[in-house]
Amino acid sequence: MARDPASARDALIGILRHAYSGERAAALAYRGHWRSLPEGSDRARIREIEAEEWSHRDSIGGKLAALGARPGAWREVRAAAIGRTLGALCHVAGRFAPMYGAGRLESGNIREYEAAAVLAVEAGRFEWAECFLDMAEVEWEHERYFRSRVADHPWLRWISLWPAPAPKWEIRPSFRRRAATPSEDLLPERPKESSRARAAQLREMRAAQLREMRAARDRMR
Ligand SMILES: [Fe+2]
Numbered sequence: 260m261a262r263d264p265a266s267a268r269d270a271l272i273g274i275l276r277h278a279y280s281g282e283r284a285a286a287l288a289y290r291g292h293w294r295s296l297p298e299g300s301d302r303a304r305i306r307e308i309e310a311e312e313w314s315h316r317d318s319i320g321g322k323l324a325a326l327g328a329r330p331g332a333w334r335e336v337r338a339a340a341i342g343r344t345l346g347a348l349c350h351v352a353g354r355f356a357p358m359y360g361a362g363r364l365e366s367g368n369i370r371e372y373e374a375a376a377v378l379a380v381e382a383g384r385f386e387w388a389e390c391f392l393d394m395a396e397v398e399w400e401h402e403r404y405f406r407s408r409v410a411d412h413p414w415l416r417w418i419s420l421w422p423a424p425a426p427k428w429e430i431r432p433s434f435r436r437r438a439a440t441p442s443e444d445l446l447p448e449r450p451k452e453s454s455r456a457r458a459a460q461l462r463e464m465r466a467a468q469l470r471e472m473r474a475a476r477d478r479m480r
Pocket residue numbers: 282311312315368398
């Protein structure tokens with residue numbers, strides 16, 4: 260069942276605050292990672308990934324401001340410390356650990372932006388859904404890259420790979436299914452009210468949101 264717009268907005272702010280600081284930690288860690296590598300395709304790709312994470316952070320920062328919210332101060336400090344520490348460790352950790360750790364984190368980032376896209380629709384920010392889906396697709400590419408760098412490593416005899424995400428082409432159909440028939444398990448908390456009247460009210464709200472989203476999409480064409 261869909262959330263009402265106010266609680267969807269609160270949940271979206273929570274996800275965006277987490278993602279905003281997470282992008283900072285990731286970008287700083289990747290900066291240390293590519294600097295630890297010799298010239299070549301891995302160094303170039305991870306440098307490119309760093310730039311993509313900064314770009315995500317800029318975009319999320321703008322959306323937080325538009326929602327009248329600020330990044331979490333403590334999260335920001337912690338993200339900088341974590342990112343710089345991981346970046347520094349890349350210089351001594353060998354090749355496997357930084358690639359493995361990054362891939363595992365990236366798989367969570369895909370789900371985070373998929374959830375943000377659905378919450379954006381529920382909060383009435385229909386025009387943001389496309390941007391979050393783009394970000395989910397970029398994170399999917401990051402995950403695939405890091406997975407490819409560890410997939411045949413001998414250490415995988417003792418350490419299992421993180422679960423593979425759904426195919427990239429599934430991101431948008433999955434969003435459409437969830438946004439049209441929102442699923443509670445996508446969201447961190449379930450709505451408290453479950454009366455029939457409340458359900459009908461939410462269904463009507465959902466239908467109005469979808470009509471508005473389609474109209475906004477048509478205007479962009
Ligand atoms: Fe990112």
